[in-house]
Amino acid sequence: MEVALAGVPAQTKQVPENIVRTRIDRDTGLLTNQFDHTSMFEYFLEGTEPTEFVADRITEDIYSNSGSEELF
Numbered sequence: 001m002e003v004a005l006a007g008v009p010a011q012t013k014q015v016p017e018n019i020v021r022t023r024i025d026r027d028t029g030l031l032t033n034q035f036d037h038t039s040m041f042e043y044f045l046e047g048t049e050p051t052e053f054v055a056d057r058i059t060e061d062i063y064s065n066s067g068s069e070e071l072f
Contacts, residue, residue, distance in 0.1 A: 018046045019044070025039055026039060026040055029050060031051070
């Protein structure tokens with residue numbers, strides 16, 4: 001493409017005014033503040049974007065008692 005477009009000025013794409021870009025949770029489609037592989041940006045027609053945030057992810061650590069069984 002470099003050869004085919006030689007001399008053609010680069011163009012940036014403009015997002016239409018009625019389109020909003022929002023970070024969402026990949027699994028639920030709800031808004032998120034996560035900045036890892038669980039989120040992505042998505043474009044929505046203004047007024048159709050999600051308004052609720054996904055619940056904070058609760059991760060169990062090795063010290064959690066839920067679902068554990070006694071060892072001895």
